[in-house]
Amino acid sequence: MRPFAYERATSAEDALERHNDGAVYLGGGTNLVDLMRLGVEEPSRLVDVAHLPYDRIELRPDGSLVIGAAVSNSALAADRTVREGHPLLAQAVLAGASGQIRNLATVGGNLLQRTRCSYFQDTSKPCNKRDPGSGCPAREGEHHNLAILGHSEACVATHPSDMAVALAALGASIRVQGRDGERTIPIEDFHRLPDNEPERDTTLEPGDLITAVEVPPVGMPSRYRKVRERASFAFALVSIAAALDVDDGQVRDVRLALGGVAHKPWRAWRAEEVLRGAQATEESFLRAAEAELEAAEPLRDNAYKVPLARNLIVRTLMELGEGS
Amino acid sequence: MDSEVTPVHADITLRVNGTEHRLSVDTRASLLDVLREDLGLTGSKKGCDHGQCGACTILLGGRRANGCLALAVAHDGAEIVTVEGLAQDGRLSPVQEAFIENDAFQCGYCTSGQLCSATAVLDEAENGWPSAVTTDLGSDPALDDDEIRERMSGNLCRCGAYVGIVAAVREASQRKEAAEA
Amino acid sequence: MTDRLESREKVTGAAKYAFEYAVENAAYAAAVQASVGKGQVRSVDTEAALRLPGVLAVLSCENAPNLGDVPDGELALFQSRTVSYRGQFVAAVVGETLETAREAARLVRIEYAEEEPDVRLRTDHPGLYKPDKVNPVFPSDTEQGKPEDAFRDSPLQVDVTYTTPAEHNNPMEPHTTIAQWNGDETLTLYDSNQGASTVQSTIAQVFDLDPTQVHVVSPHVGGGFGSKGTPRPNVVLAAMAARAAGRPVKFAVPRQQMVATTGYRTPTIQRLRLGADADGRLNAILHEVSEQTSTVKEFAEQTATPTRVLYKAPHRRTSHRVVALDVPTPSWMRAPGETPGVYALESAMDELAVAAGIDPIELRIRNDTDHEPGSGLPFSSRNLVACLREGADRFGWAGRAPEPGVHWEGRKLVGMGVASSTYPAYQRPNKAMARAEHDGTFTVRIAAADIGTGARTALALIAAETLKEDLGNVKVEIGDSAFPRASVAGGSAGTASWGTAVVRACEALRGKMNGAVPPEGIEASADTGDELKARDEYARHAFGAQFAEVEVDADTGEVRVRRMLGVFAAGRIINPKTARSQFIGGMTMGVGMALMEESVMDTEFGDYLNRDLAQYHVPACADVRDIDAVWVEESDPHLNPMGSKGIGEIGIVGAAAAVGNAVHHATGIRVRDLPITPARLLTAL
Numbered sequence A: 001m002r003p004f005a006y007e008r009a010t011s012a013e014d015a016l017e018r019h020n021d022g023a024v025y026l027g028g029g030t031n032l033v034d035l036m037r038l039g040v041e042e043p044s045r046l047v048d049v050a051h052l053p054y055d056r057i058e059l060r061p062d063g064s065l066v067i068g069a070a071v072s073n074s075a076l077a078a079d080r081t082v083r084e085g086h087p088l089l090a091q092a093v094l095a096g097a098s099g100q101i102r103n104l105a106t107v108g109g110n111l112l113q114r115t116r117c118s119y120f121q122d123t124s125k126p127c128n129k130r131d132p133g134s135g136c137p138a139r140e141g142e143h144h145n146l147a148i149l150g151h152s153e154a155c156v157a158t159h160p161s162d163m164a165v166a167l168a169a170l171g172a173s174i175r176v177q178g179r180d181g182e183r184t185i186p187i188e189d190f191h192r193l194p195d196n197e198p199e200r201d202t203t204l205e206p207g208d209l210i211t212a213v214e215v216p217p218v219g220m221p222s223r224y225r226k227v228r229e230r231a232s233f234a235f236a237l238v239s240i241a242a243a244l245d246v247d248d249g250q251v252r253d254v255r256l257a258l259g260g261v262a263h264k265p266w267r268a269w270r271a272e273e274v275l276r277g278a279q280a281t282e283e284s285f286l287r288a289a290e291a292e293l294e295a296a297e298p299l300r301d302n303a304y305k306v307p308l309a310r311n312l313i314v315r316t317l318m319e320l321g322e323g324s
Numbered sequence B: 001m002d003s004e005v006t007p008v009h010a011d012i013t014l015r016v017n018g019t020e021h022r023l024s025v026d027t028r029a030s031l032l033d034v035l036r037e038d039l040g041l042t043g044s045k046k047g048c049d050h051g052q053c054g055a056c057t058i059l060l061g062g063r064r065a066n067g068c069l070a071l072a073v074a075h076d077g078a079e080i081v082t083v084e085g086l087a088q089d090g091r092l093s094p095v096q097e098a099f100i101e102n103d104a105f106q107c108g109y110c111t112s113g114q115l116c117s118a119t120a121v122l123d124e125a126e127n128g129w130p131s132a133v134t135t136d137l138g139s140d141p142a143l144d145d146d147e148i149r150e151r152m153s154g155n156l157c158r159c160g161a162y163v164g165i166v167a168a169v170r171e172a173s174q175r176k177e178a179a180e181a
Numbered sequence C: 001m002t003d004r005l006e007s008r009e010k011v012t013g014a015a016k017y018a019f020e021y022a023v024e025n026a027a028y029a030a031a032v033q034a035s036v037g038k039g040q041v042r043s044v045d046t047e048a049a050l051r052l053p054g055v056l057a058v059l060s061c062e063n064a065p066n067l068g069d070v071p072d073g074e075l076a077l078f079q080s081r082t083v084s085y086r087g088q089f090v091a092a093v094v095g096e097t098l099e100t101a102r103e104a105a106r107l108v109r110i111e112y113a114e115e116e117p118d119v120r121l122r123t124d125h126p127g128l129y130k131p132d133k134v135n136p137v138f139p140s141d142t143e144q145g146k147p148e149d150a151f152r153d154s155p156l157q158v159d160v161t162y163t164t165p166a167e168h169n170n171p172m173e174p175h176t177t178i179a180q181w182n183g184d185e186t187l188t189l190y191d192s193n194q195g196a197s198t199v200q201s202t203i204a205q206v207f208d209l210d211p212t213q214v215h216v217v218s219p220h221v222g223g224g225f226g227s228k229g230t231p232r233p234n235v236v237l238a239a240m241a242a243r244a245a246g247r248p249v250k251f252a253v254p255r256q257q258m259v260a261t262t263g264y265r266t267p268t269i270q271r272l273r274l275g276a277d278a279d280g281r282l283n284a285i286l287h288e289v290s291e292q293t294s295t296v297k298e299f300a301e302q303t304a305t306p307t308r309v310l311y312k313a314p315h316r317r318t319s320h321r322v323v324a325l326d327v328p329t330p331s332w333m334r335a336p337g338e339t340p341g342v343y344a345l346e347s348a349m350d351e352l353a354v355a356a357g358i359d360p361i362e363l364r365i366r367n368d369t370d371h372e373p374g375s376g377l378p379f380s381s382r383n384l385v386a387c388l389r390e391g392a393d394r395f396g397w398a399g400r401a402p403e404p405g406v407h408w409e410g411r412k413l414v415g416m417g418v419a420s421s422t423y424p425a426y427q428r429p430n431k432a433m434a435r436a437e438h439d440g441t442f443t444v445r446i447a448a449a450d451i452g453t454g455a456r457t458a459l460a461l462i463a464a465e466t467l468k469e470d471l472g473n474v475k476v477e478i479g480d481s482a483f484p485r486a487s488v489a490g491g492s493a494g495t496a497s498w499g500t501a502v503v504r505a506c507e508a509l510r511g512k513m514n515g516a517v518p519p520e521g522i523e524a525s526a527d528t529g530d531e532l533k534a535r536d537e538y539a540r541h542a543f544g545a546q547f548a549e550v551e552v553d554a555d556t557g558e559v560r561v562r563r564m565l566g567v568f569a570a571g572r573i574i575n576p577k578t579a580r581s582q583f584i585g586g587m588t589m590g591v592g593m594a595l596m597e598e599s600v601m602d603t604e605f606g607d608y609l610n611r612d613l614a615q616y617h618v619p620a621c622a623d624v625r626d627i628d629a630v631w632v633e634e635s636d637p638h639l640n641p642m643g644s645k646g647i648g649e650i651g652i653v654g655a656a657a658a659v660g661n662a663v664h665h666a667t668g669i670r671v672r673d674l675p676i677t678p679a680r681l682l683t684a685l
Helices: A012-018 A032-038 A071-080 A080-085 A087-095 A100-106 A107-111 A163-170 A269-273 A282-293 A305-323 B031-038 B092-100 B111-126 B146-151 B162-180 C007-012 C049-050 C097-106 C147-152 C196-206 C233-245 C254-261 C338-356 C359-368 C384-395 C455-467 C493-513 C529-533 C576-593 C655-667 C678-682
Strands: A005-007 A022-024 A045-048 A057-059 A065-068 A173-178 A181-184 A209-213 A221-227 A238-247 A248-257 B011-018 B019-026 B059-060 B063-066 B079-081 C029-032 C039-045 C055-060 C089-096 C109-114 C142-144 C157-162 C176-181 C185-191 C214-217 C249-252 C268-276 C281-292 C316-323 C412-424 C431-436 C442-445 C474-477 C520-526 C543-555 C561-571 C624-633
Touching: A005 A238, A012 A209, A012 C142, A065 A080, A071 A080, A071 A107, A071 A305, A080 A087, A087 A221, A087 C097, A100 B059, A100 B063, A100 B111, A107 A163, A107 A209, A163 A209, A163 A238, A163 A248, A163 B146, A173 C268, A181 B063, A181 C142, A181 C233, A209 C359, A238 A305, A238 C359, A248 A282, A248 A305, A269 A282, A282 A305, A282 C624, A305 C678, B011 B031, B019 B031, B059 B111, B063 B111, B079 C055, B079 C281, B092 B111, B111 C007, B111 C474, B146 B162, B146 C233, B162 C576, B162 C624, C029 C097, C029 C214, C029 C233, C029 C254, C039 C055, C039 C089, C049 C055, C049 C097, C055 C097, C055 C233, C089 C097, C089 C233, C147 C268, C147 C281, C147 C316, C147 C412, C157 C338, C157 C520, C176 C233, C185 C233, C196 C233, C214 C316, C233 C249, C249 C338, C268 C338, C281 C338, C338 C359, C338 C412, C338 C576, C338 C655, C359 C384, C384 C412, C384 C561, C412 C561, C412 C655, C442 C455, C442 C493, C455 C474, C493 C520, C543 C576, C561 C576, C561 C655, C576 C624, C576 C655
Parallel strands: A005 A045, A022 A045, B011 B079, C029 C249, C185 C214, C281 C316, C442 C474, C561 C624
Antiparallel strands: A057 A065, A065 A209, A173 A181, A173 A209, A221 A238, A238 A248, B011 B019, B059 B063, B059 B079, C029 C089, C039 C109, C055 C089, C142 C316, C157 C268, C176 C185, C176 C249, C268 C281, C412 C543, C431 C442, C431 C520, C543 C561
């Protein structure tokens, strides 16, 4: 690990001021310290923003949430208002990492997790995300747990967060303090597809500080389900965040997002479109899943993710439909 | 001297197992390395140094955390309990006792982290924290075996002592409940 | 039911592991790994590394001292410019702090003349050859009768190929050494290993020392599972670095670096042919194995050897073919040979049971034998059938539907599987010392290792029994090369080997004792070398039966083991409490083998890619629901004074087959390539 300066920010403004060229914000550090130890991240300065007063969860009268960026993953999942009003979010957070990691990890940091692609984490090998222009060995190499949707020649990585998948389904927005003031970015526009700039995971500008996440009310049964290679403490092969509102056998509203399939949490817009107004039956769910996955371009060794995602969509919606 | 290569040091204070320590630490040093190498508290173990095994689990401000992922400099002023601090006046804690009775370890290298984690799991359950296997997030989950297994999954044990670990946590939890009833 | 004697130390954090000795003025080492898969080191540029404040030394092939007679190529650290595999240690840095050493290691610039590595094991590899022997000294090939003809003429035939991937031991404690050169040219090593005596003699040889000049201290070891059975490069690196820096040096191999440098289980490709009559009685067994070794040294795993033990059949063949690839050297991992070999054989037996329409347990009983089929020797004891029957009763086998894929619970398919298990009852020569102290207590010393097995406790029980003393009066001291020379904790031979020496030393002590113990105490020693040479010829093996019930999610292909039971016949069980843990621990590792463990070779770059515990999955707590182990009473007079067989490895043997067979029973799908992941299962569901 390269030596670095450590500074503790006293306010968002102070943080922005301290954020220079080689600086990186430090939240819980669970991914950043890991990557620094691997030599993947080499900041010259860490600006600690974990102590900024963004550690509250606010329930607004309309049922929406404002979650401070410094709230720990554990605190978010344990919060009574979140569990009651947004159980999908609590479930997704609890599906990630381990109890001890969730205690350290922050909401802001969770959004900024980097891919767990093996090549990205190995500085002795090429990786366009880590070293732009060096190439992507994963495309022809080991990629059984990489993307099937929205990938590019340059990068086939997936986003590792569970929380972000729920936030995508819920249509959350990210509140950001930037050099030009505060702004709010819909989560859809927050994480990027790799295109030919895989080094950029998000649309954040240098110095941008996440201060909060705003989550609209849900108001329908929801569920997060994660498929992984061991029963706990593993990243998703595919995960799904789903919410379904059925009225008299018809889908009134639906939210669907997939994890583990793309460079960003994958909001299943196509499937939702097919479903709205359709009969809440296995056939419709299957049709919707297939409509969404039509765009899938599996690699040599990850084609199993297509039926896996399809089955997850159908089964999760069936369960939600039966419950309503 | 090249500023890129010169280690940066910071003065911090840590309160570990009730004792205050003033230290100058390299900004790169993890709490785990500071505990083990600077304070001689080698009970907390380094299994992977990346938060993937849990052998380094300590109680940081009362909550379990991976000591290997926590930069010491970022935890100035922290209150820490390590495995060395679980016994009180030479008396083993109920969790420690239950681990021995249920043979919840073999090589012992993951044990410190398991014990700190288990200690925190009992508190988390008492505070009504849910887990990934909690079916009703609206209620306070009871710490049944499935809950214990899920909650203890951040602590890997290659010897495969999980059966004993789950039994030990179950027993410690029951004893704690009985003591508080 | 005795608690581990070191329990209190282990639950209070007081038990010291290798990195944890408070050695004065210690420096830290970090290693540099080759970033090419094959080639030559052209140049080593240490300038940037040495410029870091606090860097004490950089070692590489350009400046490393010449080592002595190195018995293991993996220990010939920095002795040549040749890179034999990607990830091989090519340089090391010593620094004042861990952070400095690691950062400096990143700054060492090495230029290579790179060649294309050959890293893929395949059955048509032109380099496959027949090794002279397989680990440790078994013949590579055996053949009896006319197996090809007999197979061809058998009414029932199973001809299947199974593959097992490379797997890594991944003990929780990394391979770790503190090396300290003392003023008198002696070397003290605080080291994590499975045998202090072995480390002592090997390292003495490597550094041209007399074994008495090397002192190895390792009372507590955080697991090894074979990977610490012989010293790995970390020991040599630490000792070399300590000499270069003129200070004690601490070195723990980072988890990511362990993958290339501390050993692993070879991948295997195994063709099984079983020919049987209509009743399922085996006529021919052919078990042909392809596996890999490195170009550094030959390690030929004895994968087909359990097939020489388990079932009778007049026509038999076992064979091993090995290819030396540009890969790290494979080595011992818990039950080398038996683990992958029994997986394949017992999966094939399940396929035969299906083909014959015979219950899998009945099939195994029909093919039981009282003589070891490969050697013709009588078994000293063999209770496989008793284990199968006992397990069937306890597990509720009778309720199992004969046909697969019929038991649904919601969206889950449920099934049960069984597999036999076997492991040799080895015993090795050892020395031990027993002392009667003036205060009425007893001390037993032997350089044995407790890597989590419960050896310390078992030996104390054995000593107390022999001395007819209370356990509390007997102290057993192990894990130190200054104690009488002991064999490694490996081959499930620890208790049998060390225990015999302890018994003989304690018996000798009793013979010497006559009334009061003088102030200087009374001492007696034993050496079991002659005793072992005089043993009668028997086939000595432990046996067992493994049962698994799994549920398979029909939508996702996720497999969860609901219940597992192992029933073992392993002679006399010395300490039921720790024995049960060891059996269950082995079975747990078997669950990992069945469902998740796989080191993935990156064929472009030539190394194992998933180098950490987030990418190489070992079972987590949530993967283990209800695993239990029991044993049948077994009295065997042909073993050793304790009547014990080894138990450290048999728990993993057959476990993966039982799970795989249960997956087949649940789904009707036979996954013949481990591990059985959602990816492999879902495409077939």
